[in-house]
Amino acid sequence: MRKDESKFITKFFSEPGTQKKNNDYFGFLQLDNYAIWVVADGFDAEEGAEIVSKLAVESVIEYFMLHPRFNTEVIKEMIDYANLKIREKQEETERYSLMHASLLVVISNYNSFLYGNVGNTRLYHMRNGYIVSQSSDDSIAQLLVEEEALNVNDIKFHRQRNDLLQAVGDYGKIKPNLIKEPVSLEQNDVLCLTTIGFWENVEETEMEVEFSRQENLDKWLESMKNAVISTLRDDVENNTLAIVKIEEVASPEPVEKDRRKFYLKVVLIGAAILIILLFLVFFNIAKRNEILKRATIYSQQADDELMKKNFNNSIEDLKLELGEYEKLKSKRRGIIGFLSGIGQDKSKIDGLISENKKKMEQTEKLKKAFQDVNQGNELFTSGNYDEATEKYQAAKYALEEISYKRDELNINEILETLNTRINSASKLKEAQMLEISGNQAVTAGNYNLAKENYKAASEIYLSNGRADYVANIERKISEIADKEKTEYNGAMLVENQADMLSPTDINKSREAYYKAREMYQTLGDTVKTQEIDNKIQEINSREMAKLQTANNLVKEGLSQLAANNPAEAISTLTKAKIMYEGLKDHNNVSNVEKFISQAQSFIKYESESEKKLKDLEVDYSERLKQQEIMSQQALIAKEAEIAARQNEIERERIRREQINKRIDEATNLEMQGDQQYSLGRYSEGMNKYEEAKKILEELKNSGDFEVQNSKIEYLDKKKVKSEGYLYEKEGDDEAKKKNWKEAEKKYQSSLEKMKEVNESSEIQKNIEKKLKKATKKANKKWWQFWK
Incomplete structure (x- = not known):
């Protein structure tokens, strides 16, 4: 017996991880000449996961006990048998109808081994302490590895490592991953059968390192169990590791070949060929008619789906129709096709195929056009009119070329x-x-x-x-x-304050009126502006009237003083002083105080001797005359000063109005420029910006109003930006006319302007793309027509 010639030691552990129950199952059997090891992993999320794994392992071992052999055919038969048993259990109990499992089967003749697996259970073959080979998984992640889109070492971290392509318990046939040739075993080789809960938490290098460090299999197995426990993952699946150490190997034995299936296939193929030879001609004729019937049905279905605007379904039906015609092309070849009459319909079939492809091409255009219409409607509804127009234009160009079902649609x-x-x-x-x-x-x-x-x-x-x-x-x-x-209320409040100050403080009242006037002017209320102007004129007139009255009182006081009525002069001059104080005219207040002081001095000395008075009368009369002349001169100068001040106030008001008007004009021009720019009328916008800039520069140079350089620079930037978009627009127009040289110049100028104003990189890249295309077209020679 070959079992006695060899020495195979099997050890394993199977743990639930962080799950409530363990859905892994492991079993093995060593017969006299053959041995088998089986591990299964039931899907945790499905009812009956622990049942399906146990059933799979027991079914495989049961079949192997009845049919022990050492070849790949028996592995395929065992996995099919396990799948059949699981399917029977699914049909027997409804709540188990979805249970599936990954399965790994390893068999040996004690000299070499074969294996097959379904799902993501995995086999590692270790030799001299290193993993020399491993099985493949039936997962999306494994497909990515085969397509070289994923490194094999990254499978265990990929989110689709559990997305399996097949598993035992699936409906229909399953195709297990079978090793084609036996792998020879050597002394001290180790086979490791694992489930995903083990191999996704333990690195292969860690297995190799721990194997070299541990003294025996038990300690190595324990260290692997600890490695799973110490993983950083929060969720650890059921994990099973079964190890088979080969301490002695039996003598070589050839692989058994199952000749029964081969002979059965030869007989069946011969019979099939005989039947085909007898009935092929009649079958081809019937098949041709059936194909044409199906093609007609598919064609009608495609038309119906097109009318419902189910373009994808229509295209699929047209593809099916084309597939039927392609079948006819394959059937018209050879003597059978000739005898069936299909070979004689070559031109007819080619015409049907050409017509089908034309329909398919136009249906694709219709699909794209209606997609553009729907997307355009969504963009139109959301207010993205430029993008909506692009979609509508694309749909329009496509629909104008459509001839298929044009009237019906x-x-x-x-x-x-x-x-x-x-x-x-x-x-x-x-x-x-x-x-x-x-x-x-x-x-x-x-x-x-x-x-x-x-x-x-x-x-x-x-x-x-x-x-x-x-x-x-x-x-x-x-x-x-x-x-x-709100602003009217504010202006009215300032106006009311000015009205209240008008009787008591003319200067503050005037300032408040000017402020209210500016607010009304900003609001565009010319009526209220004129009213404020009238009020300012009124307080100016009132001020002049008071000043004139005060001057008259001074004249009267001096006359009374000259007429030797000092007491009446003091009363009159005091009234004039009070009026000057109300007008804040400190110079005249000071002059009147001098006159009052002189009158008081005159009264003081009035009681002195008549002789002294007579002696001084002549001299005093002269002094009074001189003082009267001086007062009259001072009064005339004051009147001139008041007139000059009034003129200055009026000039200041006119100057302010002109400045405000010019600033409003510049602001309106700038906004008009912005409006023209937003509408794509870049030339008009540039003109508006230039006019606004000239106004601000005139105000700045005149010194009448402080204008910041940043505002002028901002207008320059807007003008340059508009110029850049104008060049781009002109470049587009030249490109449409195929004037590529001119288009190249325009795009180059546009790019320079965009860089000058630091326009967004996306805009610059778009212009650079257009420039490259124009440059390429401009430099193309006549013989380079394919470009």
Whole structure:
């Protein structure tokens, strides 16, 4: 017996990991001449996982006991038998109908071994302490390895390592991974049968290192168990490791060949060939008619699906129809085809195939066109009108080339609808730009311009079926009204403060009136602006009237003083002083105080001797005359000063109005430039920016108003940016005309402008792409027509 010649030692462990129960199962059997080892891993997520693994192992060993052999055929038979038993259990108990398992079978004649597996159970073959080979998995991750899209060492970390292609318990046939030739065993070789719970948590290098470190199999097995436990994974599946150490090997024995199947296949093939030879001609004729019938059905189905706009189904049916015609092509070859009459239909079949391919090509175009229409509708609804127009244009170009089922699908009506949508998209884009310009005008405080833009945008929205946008526009107009109301209230508050200050403090009142005037001017209320101007004129007139009254009182006081009525002079001059103090005219206050002091001195000395008075009368009369002349001169100078001051105030008011008007003009020009830019009218936008820049430069150079350089530089940047887009647009126009040299110059100029203003890299890359294409086309020679 070969078993006595050899010495095979089997040890294993099987643990549940972090799961509630262990769904792995291991079994082995050593007969006199052959041995078998089997491990199964039931799917944890399915009912009956522990039952399916045990049933699979027991079924394989049961079959091997009844039919012990050493060849790949018996491994295939055992796995099929286990699959059959599991299927019977699934049908017997409904709650087990989904149970599946991975399975690994290893057999040996005590000199070499064969194996086969289904799923992701794995076999390692170790020699001299190193893993020399391992089995393949039936998983998506293994397919990626075979396609060289994944490293074999990364399988255990890949998320699709448990996505299996097949397992025992599947319906239909399964194709186990079978080793083709026996692998010879040597003394001290080790076979390791594992489930995924072991090999995904233990590195192969770790197995090799621990094998070299441990004294015997028990300690190595224990270290492997500890390695699984110490894994960093939170979720550890059931894990099983079965090791078979070969301490002695039996003498070689040839692999048994199962000749029965070979002879049976020869007999069956011979009979089949005989039957085919007898009935092939008649069968081909019947098959041809059946193929043509099926092709006709597929063609009708394709037309029906096309009318329902199920383009994918229509294409699939056309492919099936084409497949039927291809079958006819294969059947028309040779003597059988000739005798069947199929060979004589060559031109007819070729015509049907050509017509089918044309239908398929046009159906693909229809599919893409209707996809573009649907996507365009979604973009149109969401307000992305440029992208929607691109989709509509692409659909339009495709539909214009369609001839297949054109009338049935109402292509002409669809094209009319697309043209309407394209026109609406253009107008709605203009409405969007008007709305954006309105937003910018609101930010700049120009509410009248904002309302004009909003109303124009609202009319376009209404006329193009986007009434849902009008509510938002109306809300914005309402917000402008609220802002205007708030700012009107502020202006009125400042005006009221000026009114209250007017009787008591003319200077502060005038400043408040100027502030209110600016606020009304910003709001565009010319009526209130004029009212404020009238009030300013009124307080100026009142101030002049008070000043004139005070001057008259000074004249009267000096006259009384000259008429030797000092007491009345003091009373009159005191009234003039009070009025000067109210006007904040400190110079005249000081002069009047001197006059009052002189009058008081005159009264003080009035009681002195008549002689002294008479002596001084002449001298005092002269002094009074001189003082009167001086007072009159001072009064004339003051009047001139007040007139000059009034003129200065008026000039300042006019200057401020002119500056505000120029700033408003520059702001409006800039916003008009922004509006032209947003509408793609770059030349008009550049002109507007240049006009706004000239106004700001004039104000800056005049010194009347402080203008920041950053504002002028910002306008320059906008102008250069518009110029860059203008060059790009002109380049596109030249490219459409095939004037590639001119297009190349325009794109080059556009790219330079975009770099100058640091436009986004995406825009620059797009222009560079166009420039490369234009350069390539411009440099193409006449003989390079294929380019």
